[in-house]
Amino acid sequence: MASNILINGQPERSVDVTDRGFAYGQGVFETIVLNKSQPIAWSLHMQRLQTGANRLGIPVTPDLIDQLEYDLQQLLALQANIPERQILKVTVTRGSGGRGYAVSGALKPNRVVALNPYPEYPDQPAQNGISVIKCQTRLALSPLLAGIKHLNRLEQVLARAEWDDSSIREGLVQDADGYLAEGTMSNLFWVKNNHLYTPELARCGVAGIVRQRIMSIASDLGLAISLGDFSEAELDLCDELFVCNSVIGIWPVIKIIQLNQTEQKLTIGPVSRLLQQQLAVEGIY
Amino acid sequence: MASNILINGQPERSVDVTDRGFAYGQGVFETIVLNKSQPIAWSLHMQRLQTGANRLGIPVTPDLIDQLEYDLQQLLALQANIPERQILKVTVTRGSGGRGYAVSGALKPNRVVALNPYPEYPDQPAQNGISVIKCQTRLALSPLLAGIKHLNRLEQVLARAEWDDSSIREGLVQDADGYLAEGTMSNLFWVKNNHLYTPELARCGVAGIVRQRIMSIASDLGLAISLGDFSEAELDLCDELFVCNSVIGIWPVIKIIQLNQTEQKLTIGPVSRLLQQQLAVEGIY
Structure with missing residues (x-):
């Protein structure tokens, strides 16, 4: 070999x-x-x-x-x-x-x-959307290490170990202050009234390359985007939610599973689809 | 070989x-x-x-x-x-x-x-005492990982990189909330009015084996000991300060160097010496 x-x-x-x-x-x-x-x-x-x-x-x-x-x-x-x-x-x-x-x-x-x-995704999550779970593991606040992709990844390992149901494709992780941070292996975006939102990642998390591309594409398209500290409650009222990274591109979220087993259903919306199309032009899909 | x-x-x-x-x-x-x-x-x-x-x-x-x-x-x-x-x-x-x-x-x-x-210490720091510096790097609060000795040690590497003066043998590190946590490679104890104090390490840091032995010996000797969240200001008024780990045993601190270059001098006191003697009985010296 x-x-x-x-x-x-x-x-x-x-x-x-x-x-x-x-x-x-x-x-x-x-x-x-x-x-x-x-x-x-x-x-x-x-x-x-x-x-x-x-x-x-x-x-x-x-x-x-x-x-x-x-x-x-x-x-x-x-x-x-x-x-x-x-x-x-x-x-x-x-x-x-x-x-x-x-x-x-x-x-x-x-x-x-x-x-x-390249991993096989026979269930076509980019097309069909995915289920995600809200994790209990919280990311420690560490401004010195925030944003970079270093080899100290125990928090991600612990968060990912919270579920083993293979139908759940990602976990949503909060920071120690209770703000939304990222997925275990991805960044988060959501849409409300045609406005994009994503965690700022100034004190924890990995600032992904696709996240960076999406922010730039949104700006080119004249799509409003806000970075900041947002609580999980923001997701209750969002129109669209998706996770992204360099390998998966954009995976729209169609179901959020809560700790108490209640579920929130979402539909795949036009902003997610538009951004998927734009990324595909760059070879990210 | x-x-x-x-x-x-x-x-x-x-x-x-x-x-x-x-x-x-x-x-x-x-x-x-x-x-x-x-x-x-x-x-x-x-x-x-x-x-x-x-x-x-x-x-x-x-x-x-x-x-x-x-x-x-x-x-x-x-x-x-x-x-x-x-x-x-x-x-x-x-x-x-x-x-x-x-x-x-x-x-x-x-x-x-x-x-x-075994490392050479020709300057006999256990006998003669050491200088330490107050580090700026702060340890993130992560209750899930606190106390254990895992391989995610970037914070220690960054804190240790703050100085390269070989006459400074250790750095004092605070947690993200501004409480004293540990040395870059050691645990901290100080003495005031014959009372021992050490950070609790419930939310960050490594709970050392020698720290554990010292707490046990102190208890056997009837020496009062308090674990908790303490600010650096506590050190201004302490009678003795020492750092410890399995390799060095106890190193008394005779000088604390501040960021603004001012220095605080300390003397090696009877509690430090007594604990050194007790640890030596167990082969830790």
């Missing part, structure tokens, strides 16, 4: 246990869709990777970004048949070593580039 | 990049001192490991604890000369795989057992 992973450009699949990504989560990652070998929104992903790395004291230079692109080309060159769509996961860590939490000396970042199959 | 690391009992030193410890920090670890091959406070460390693992959905059975002990014996058997003191690091992760944040199927935990040299 041809290798689907390169570590620092070499066909390996494991990292030293002294890697600071493993030991402390001192690393960032990106999940990028490839359409016929073309990475979607590559420069936006690399921009976020660099912002996150800066925040965590990981020296990500333009050279390193070039190396990641070269690694991707190497992996693609090894494939006998290029799938229509596949997933690229890029991880950059602070490197191996240091004494405890302190980084000592000139540690070089480690880079991991992995190609994986 | 003989191996100093076993992974699942095998002499390896790297973990698969799909390990959930690497990908998300879904793992726990313990740092244990060996005195002439004898692990100090083994059962307390294993208890905390198990508590943390339960919290993170990692199935740690008594069998797995036995395997960790066996791994340690294997590593010791490989050593030509047993050092007087060395450090054992034990890490247990949720294992490799799963689709995204969800754990799927019967993943087996991965266990990493590593022997490392």
Whole structure:
């Protein structure tokens, strides 16, 4: 089997246990869709990777970004048949070593580039909509880490572990103050009176690339959009709700399941469909 | 060179990049001192490991604890000369795989057992006392994760990165509400009028094994101790301050450096010395 992973450009699949990504989560990652070998929104992903790395004291230079692109080309060159769509996961860590939490000396970042199959969604959630559950796990407020996609993801793991009914495709998560934050693996948007709303994510959460694209598209379309701190009660009266990320694009929500098992039904509305169409033009669908 | 690391009992030193410890920090670890091959406070460390693992959905059975002990014996058997003191690091992760944040199927935990040299402290900080700095990084409040020693340690890494003056041996960190929490790698105690105080750590921080031993020893000695939420101002009037962990034992603080460069001097007092003596009996020094 041809290798689907390169570590620092070499066909390996494991990292030293002294890697600071493993030991402390001192690393960032990106999940990028490839359409016929073309990475979607590559420069936006690399921009976020660099912002996150800066925040965590990981020296990500333009050279390193070039190396990641070269690694991707190497992996693609090894494939006998290029799938229509596949997933690229890029991880950059602070490197191996240091004494405890302190980084000592000139540690070089480690880079991991992995190609994986695009997941199958036979139930066509983008078309048919999904059920979501309200999670109990709350995201801690951490302005230093908010927005970036780092390797400290225990809160998401704990929130995702709250349900195992495979018909529920996502969980809605609040922050410690009780404001809506995000899905376990996605960002949230809702629509009321043709106005878009999304959590600001200044104190927790991951600011997704598709979220960023949606805000930009909404602005181009003259669609009003508000970022802020919103309570879950806002969803009781919304016209449309959807979750989004780079892999799934937009999944409209047709059912919200509450803790007490009561359900709220929603219909898939015109704003969700319009944004799906606009994203499809960019290869995000 | 003989191996100093076993992974699942095998002499390896790297973990698969799909390990959930690497990908998300879904793992726990313990740092244990060996005195002439004898692990100090083994059962307390294993208890905390198990508590943390339960919290993170990692199935740690008594069998797995036995395997960790066996791994340690294997590593010791490989050593030509047993050092007087060395450090054992034990890490247990949720294992490799799963689709995204969800754990799927019967993943087996991965266990990493590593022997490392005991650090040199030529300036004898336990004897002579240390300087500490007040950090700006604040710990997010996360009751779900508070107390346990998991692999999401970015806050500690960021706090530790605030200074690089090697004469400063530790940083004092507050929580998001402005209460004293811990050191970057240690727990805090202070003394006022023969009364011991330490942060409660119900919403953030790591509840250390030496902290636990100190609370127990204080109780045996009839020394009053209060756990709670305390502001940094408490330190202005304290008689003694010390930091502690399993590797360093107790380091008394003789200087607190403030952000504005002003300094507070402290002397090493009788309670710190008494607790050091008591811990030394247990091999913690």
